[in-house]
Amino acid sequence: MNQPFIVLVTPQLGENIGMAARAMLNCGLEHLRLVAPRDGWPNDKAISASAEALLQMPAVEVYPDTKSAIADCHYVYATSGRPRHMVKPIYTAESAAIEMKARVTSGERVAILFGAERSGLSNDDLMLATSIINVPTSPKFTSLNISQAVLLVAYEWLRVNDTTPARRYDNPESRPATHEEYQGFIDRLEENLSKFGFFQAPDLKPTMMRNIQNTLRRAEMTEQDIRTFHGIVSVLTGSKIKS
Amino acid sequence: MNQPFIVLVTPQLGENIGMAARAMLNCGLEHLRLVAPRDGWPNDKAISASAEALLQMPAVEVYPDTKSAIADCHYVYATSGRPRHMVKPIYTAESAAIEMKARVTSGERVAILFGAERSGLSNDDLMLATSIINVPTSPKFTSLNISQAVLLVAYEWLRVNDTTPARRYDNPESRPATHEEYQGFIDRLEENLSKFGFFQAPDLKPTMMRNIQNTLRRAEMTEQDIRTFHGIVSVLTGSKIKS
Numbered sequence: 472m473n474q475p476f477i478v479l480v481t482p483q484l485g486e487n488i489g490m491a492a493r494a495m496l497n498c499g500l501e502h503l504r505l506v507a508p509r510d511g512w513p514n515d516k517a518i519s520a521s522a523e524a525l526l527q528m529p530a531v532e533v534y535p536d537t538k539s540a541i542a543d544c545h546y547v548y549a550t551s552g553r554p555r556h557m558v559k560p561i562y563t564a565e566s567a568a569i570e571m572k573a574r575v576t577s578g579e580r581v582a583i584l585f586g587a588e589r590s591g592l593s594n595d596d597l598m599l600a601t602s603i604i605n606v607p608t609s610p611k612f613t614s615l616n617i618s619q620a621v622l623l624v625a626y627e628w629l630r631v632n633d634t635t636p637a638r639r640y641d642n643p644e645s646r647p648a649t650h651e652e653y654q655g656f657i658d659r660l661e662e663n664l665s666k667f668g669f670f671q672a673p674d675l676k677p678t679m680m681r682n683i684q685n686t687l688r689r690a691e692m693t694e695q696d697i698r699t700f701h702g703i704v705s706v707l708t709g710s711k712i713k714s
Numbered sequence: 715m716n717q718p719f720i721v722l723v724t725p726q727l728g729e730n731i732g733m734a735a736r737a738m739l740n741c742g743l744e745h746l747r748l749v750a751p752r753d754g755w756p757n758d759k760a761i762s763a764s765a766e767a768l769l770q771m772p773a774v775e776v777y778p779d780t781k782s783a784i785a786d787c788h789y790v791y792a793t794s795g796r797p798r799h800m801v802k803p804i805y806t807a808e809s810a811a812i813e814m815k816a817r818v819t820s821g822e823r824v825a826i827l828f829g830a831e832r833s834g835l836s837n838d839d840l841m842l843a844t845s846i847i848n849v850p851t852s853p854k855f856t857s858l859n860i861s862q863a864v865l866l867v868a869y870e871w872l873r874v875n876d877t878t879p880a881r882r883y884d885n886p887e888s889r890p891a892t893h894e895e896y897q898g899f900i901d902r903l904e905e906n907l908s909k910f911g912f913f914q915a916p917d918l919k920p921t922m923m924r925n926i927q928n929t930l931r932r933a934e935m936t937e938q939d940i941r942t943f944h945g946i947v948s949v950l951t952g953s954k955i956k957s
Binding site for chain 1: 733736737739740741742765767770797798799800801802803804805806808809848850851852854855856857858859861862865866869872873876878879880881882883884885886887888934936939
């Protein structure tokens with residue numbers, strides 16, 4: 472149980488519960504608790520909207536009130552989009568996730584409360600939490616759908632542990648060309664361009680070749696790309712590849 | 715126009731278009747383009763699901779195909795959740811947002827393509843993009859709803875510029891207590907605890923007072939809290955506050 476509980480307090484639409492569950496599982500969160508869902512539980516619309524996420528998660532736990540839903544938890548965050556005039560620390564979704572990770576790792580059971588669609592959490596529910604999570608939004612349009620709010624909080628949880636490289640390639644069929652392969656193609660291209668009269672002004676040749684090289688280097692060609700471009704030169708010149 | 719265009723290619727459900735628009739506006743993105751939406755445009759379900767976001771944004775632009783939707787753009791990202799065996803750089807949503815910000819700031823028009831609900835983008839659409847955005851997800855459940863995918867990409871865009879402090883308070887009615895105010899209360903509490911016989915073992919007094927102080931300091935009391943706790947001591951001891 473090394474992850475927080477998501478607690479939806481008096482959620483109304485089954486579709487939102489299902490979308491929230493799907494968002495949770497997208498981010499590796501599996502423990503959903505519901506407080507007095509308006510349309511009861513289980514809810515067919517929720518299961519359908521979850522795109523099978525609810526079927527892959529442990530059973531959803533349903534409680535009559537917020538107090539009982541968090542009774543076994545050591546630390547509770549409340550999500551809120553508007554000022555409440557309560558003296559509680561307010562975290563961004565990112566900083567909450569970082570802190571939450573530290574708590575969960577040291578054995579605390581952590582819950583995150585989300586309020587109902589229109590009204591959000593009541594002040595009495597907010598009082599039960601030690602701190603508030605306020606997901607940053609554009610000040611011009613702050614109202615987040617509940618499943619979108621769950622997604623952003625869950626996504627920040629995922630991000631804490633995510634090690635996906637910022638930029639990568641996914642092309643097992645080919646590998647990046649070496650500089651020797653690049654150079655072999657560029658030398659051949661230059662030779663053919665000279666032979667076919669591309670460089671009308673010989674003093675501009677170094678600049679033109681530099682520009683062509685820069686263009687091709689930006690393409691980050693693979694070994695296969697180099698072979699393809701050799702083929703193009705061969706066909707256009709009626710020659711064969713030098714090897 | 716200092717922001718990317720969101721381009722939904724052949725979206726099916728109006729609800730998803732509306733939820734995507736809401737997510738965009740939550741994150742400050744206002745420019746939505748649609749390629750051949752299945753149910754035509756305008757779409758009442760989209761407007762309803764957008765929670766008025768579509769009414770606050772510039773008019774949605776509708777195009778017959780992807781090529782015409784990106785004709786005026788200088789750089790195109792395609793979102794994709796699965797490997798395509800195409801040689802293109804793959805960015806996380808975060809690293810794409812950072813790069814996108816640099817492009818947009820230097821005057822490039824940037825588009826981000828999202829595919830239809832079930833199938834995602836076709837390989838022909840992917841070919842039109844220079845790079846791919848792959849939103850990190852849990853490997854156990856990678857299928858993101860289209861409006862959730864739009865939200866995460868838009869959220870990372872928002873994050874690039876977001877300066878919300880990691881932790882803050884929102885309590886204009888009161889300010890944090892000063893250490894002098896803290897000390898005044900603690901000294902008075904200690905005096906009363908001594909007088910009423912709380913310290914049965916005098917050699918443990920320093921440790922007990924240290925623990926009580928640590929508890930109260932963790933509460934990060936406000937000036938109002940200090941006054942309230944003075945009031946509690948006054949009532950319980952039948953005394954008046956010293957000033």
